[in-house]
Amino acid sequence: MQTMPDVNQLESIFSNAQLVPTERFYRRMKNAAWTPAGITRRRAYQMAGAALALLLAFIFLTPQGRSLAQSVTQSFLGYFKTTDQKIFPAPPTPKAVPTYIIQPALQPFQPRITPAADIVLCGPAVSLLTSTFLCQMINTQAEVGYEIKAFGRSDQPLQFESIGGNASVVTIWYVNNQDSESYCFRQGIGDLPSGCFPYGAVPADSVQQVKVGNRPAELVVGAYSTGRTVVTWSPYSPFIELRWREEAHWYSISGFRFYWPGDSGSVKAIRAALEEKLLGFGENLVLLSAGSAKMGGGVNQTPEERLGFHILTPVALPQNFELGDVSYDNWGSKLKGTVSVSYYFSDKGQDAGSINFTEGPAADTYLDFATYFIDPSLWPPEPLAIDLTVQIGKFNGRYMVKPDGSTALVWEQDGVKLMLQPSYASSYGGRFTKAELIALAESLK
Amino acid sequence: MNGQPKHIFRFMNPLAGSTPLSSPADFSAFYERTHLSLFRYLYGLTGGPQEDVEDLTAEAFTRAWRARRGFQGDEGAALGWLMKIGRRLAIDAYRRRNARTVMDDALADEVPAIGLPLEEVAMAGEQQQLLLSLLQRLPDEPREILVLRYLLGWHVNQIATFLDIPENNVSATIHRALECLRRQWPQQEK
Numbered sequence: 001m002q003t004m005p006d007v008n009q010l011e012s013i014f015s016n017a018q019l020v021p022t023e024r025f026y027r028r029m030k031n032a033a034w035t036p037a038g039i040t041r042r043r044a045y046q047m048a049g050a051a052l053a054l055l056l057a058f059i060f061l062t063p064q065g066r067s068l069a070q071s072v073t074q075s076f077l078g079y080f081k082t083t084d085q086k087i088f089p090a091p092p093t094p095k096a097v098p099t100y101i102i103q104p105a106l107q108p109f110q111p112r113i114t115p116a117a118d119i120v121l122c123g124p125a126v127s128l129l130t131s132t133f134l135c136q137m138i139n140t141q142a143e144v145g146y147e148i149k150a151f152g153r154s155d156q157p158l159q160f161e162s163i164g165g166n167a168s169v170v171t172i173w174y175v176n177n178q179d180s181e182s183y184c185f186r187q188g189i190g191d192l193p194s195g196c197f198p199y200g201a202v203p204a205d206s207v208q209q210v211k212v213g214n215r216p217a218e219l220v221v222g223a224y225s226t227g228r229t230v231v232t233w234s235p236y237s238p239f240i241e242l243r244w245r246e247e248a249h250w251y252s253i254s255g256f257r258f259y260w261p262g263d264s265g266s267v268k269a270i271r272a273a274l275e276e277k278l279l280g281f282g283e284n285l286v287l288l289s290a291g292s293a294k295m296g297g298g299v300n301q302t303p304e305e306r307l308g309f310h311i312l313t314p315v316a317l318p319q320n321f322e323l324g325d326v327s328y329d330n331w332g333s334k335l336k337g338t339v340s341v342s343y344y345f346s347d348k349g350q351d352a353g354s355i356n357f358t359e360g361p362a363a364d365t366y367l368d369f370a371t372y373f374i375d376p377s378l379w380p381p382e383p384l385a386i387d388l389t390v391q392i393g394k395f396n397g398r399y400m401v402k403p404d405g406s407t408a409l410v411w412e413q414d415g416v417k418l419m420l421q422p423s424y425a426s427s428y429g430g431r432f433t434k435a436e437l438i439a440l441a442e443s444l445k
Numbered sequence: 446m447n448g449q450p451k452h453i454f455r456f457m458n459p460l461a462g463s464t465p466l467s468s469p470a471d472f473s474a475f476y477e478r479t480h481l482s483l484f485r486y487l488y489g490l491t492g493g494p495q496e497d498v499e500d501l502t503a504e505a506f507t508r509a510w511r512a513r514r515g516f517q518g519d520e521g522a523a524l525g526w527l528m529k530i531g532r533r534l535a536i537d538a539y540r541r542r543n544a545r546t547v548m549d550d551a552l553a554d555e556v557p558a559i560g561l562p563l564e565e566v567a568m569a570g571e572q573q574q575l576l577l578s579l580l581q582r583l584p585d586e587p588r589e590i591l592v593l594r595y596l597l598g599w600h601v602n603q604i605a606t607f608l609d610i611p612e613n614n615v616s617a618t619i620h621r622a623l624e625c626l627r628r629q630w631p632q633q634e635k
Contacts, residue, residue, distance in 0.1 A: 007620075007627060013576050022499065029476070032510070034469045035469070366536060
């Protein structure tokens with residue numbers, strides 16, 4: 001029999017291990033971010049990213065943006081409004097609006113629960129926090145008054161995110177965390193409204209003629225990029241929208257991918273794959289009446305079943321706050337298995353901000369909200385302006401303030417890790433104090 | 446040793462100095478001096494494959510570069526910080542590939558060099574592979590301690606400071622882990 005090596009021999013084998021990277025590694029590092037080539041490339045990406053962010057802010061937040069995007073000159077099938085212009089003057093900076101005062105006195109809070117559709121399996125009421133995603137869809141269908149469709153089951157790692165709608169348009173969001181992609185599926189009766197990324201008129205030569213099944217459809221790749229003085233159409237932005245009609249109904253599927261320097265595959269290949277996925281989704285739509293077994297996205301789960309822990313909710317909120325949004329796996333999918341519950345506040349019809357609770361399982365030892373708040377990896381982190389240990393009821397917490405003034409409270413209770421972050425409209429004057437945030441945190445049950 | 450501030454590590458590390466990482470030139474020099482250590486550390490923690498470890502190493506440096514302005518300390522402390530970034534990436538990668546890894550682990554129980562002919566096992570390179578393969582069967586902490594001790598050549602007191610555990614625990618863990626590896630070493634008829 002071969003004798004076992006003794007400890008000294010094992011140490012010797014260890015110490016003599018010749019572990020070195022291959023040439024492939026060194027080739028890659030020649031263009032790393034801190035090298036001259038890497039610095040140049042990163043600046044280009046940052047500029048493109050900043051332009052994209054400005055564009056989205058412009059489009060979503062300003063009437064000038066919406067009207068600019070709606071300038072129309074011609075169309076093909078007419079699913080997209082088109083223009084021959086690819087460069088527009090940038091709109092003027094919006095004027096500051098008056099500020100308001102938050103009423104921080106906490107009021108007893110009862111989540112608003114939408115009356116359920118007449119569907120036995122959904123029970124007497126439907127809630128964003130407790131009902132299955134399928135029930136949320138069925139309820140929306142009952143509210144809008146026509147049959148709606150959802151993505152069919154496929155081999156794509158889809159996850160249902162949210163649904164909302166009115167008589168003219170129903171919007172369903174899905175995500176694909178594996179590929180860092182978001183999909184927005186819109187449908188309705190009548191005229192096609194703007195898509196989920198409402199760029200309105202697009203350059204005529206950006207519209208491709210495609211087919212969804214045997215139906216003619218149009219597809220646009222790209223988005224507007226806002227500079228200091230002009231707005232320019234960028235055909236390389238990772239936005240794709242597909243539109244088509246089926247009898248009285250119209251459909252629109254938009255796809256957006258987060259991609260970063262270092263992602264494998266070329267931008268062209270990534271866009272081609274995304275395009276193929278959107279066409280696949282379009283050809284694989286199913287009516288809700290087909291049943292959850294034929295649908296993609298895990299729609300048979302409740303939010304808590306999806307997450308695997310009890311979602312804590314506040315029993316008291318400041319005046320005029322309402323449950324507005326429930327989203328999952330935030331921060332570009334970096335916080336998998338977490339949920340963010342947002343309570344919105346509007347004052348005189350103006351969006352003024354929100355209170356956001358992000359929650360994750362305490363059993364996830366790698367989940368660290370404080371680290372993600374400081375964000376050490378995605379952006380050069382700055383030292384916190386304030387970092388205090390605080391008491392939240394009987395739990396210890398951490399109150400943090402960044403140099404830009406953004407605040408967070410992080411703590412753990414009842415098997416859940418939590419982060420509370422207020423967010424304010426840029427022109428909004430009200431701010432929560434540390435004591436008010438702690439009071440909000442203590443109201444979680 | 447418990448409770449000792451982690452920054453003491455920088456006084457014990459051979460790389461200790463006062464060079465910041467903020468400029469591209471400084472970071473480039475830091476990369477040149479530390480990339481082999483990080484690569485070996487991640488190789489030891491994950492057991493490969495080589496390409497994945499190279500990717501993790503590259504990504505750790507990229508993250509460190511992005512986060513460099515938030516780092517305070519000298520280059521010695523920077524190595525510890527960098528390794529923690531690398532470890533977190535390795536954990537994330539493991540979790541992403543959990544299903545695949547479980548399958549790989551199952552295969553690993555069959556495939557590793559345990560079943561190789563003795564003549565091959567006797568070859569030094571294969572002994573290393575076998576040892577690295579057995580290393581992956583250890584729990585996280587003993588595995589990391591062995592990697593730091595033997596693949597990176599750190600002293601016990603450096604390891605204790607880096608992992609924030611008592612020195613005698615480090616020594617005892619090294620002893621027990623080596624004994625565990627020794628017992629798992631395959632025996633085969635000539």
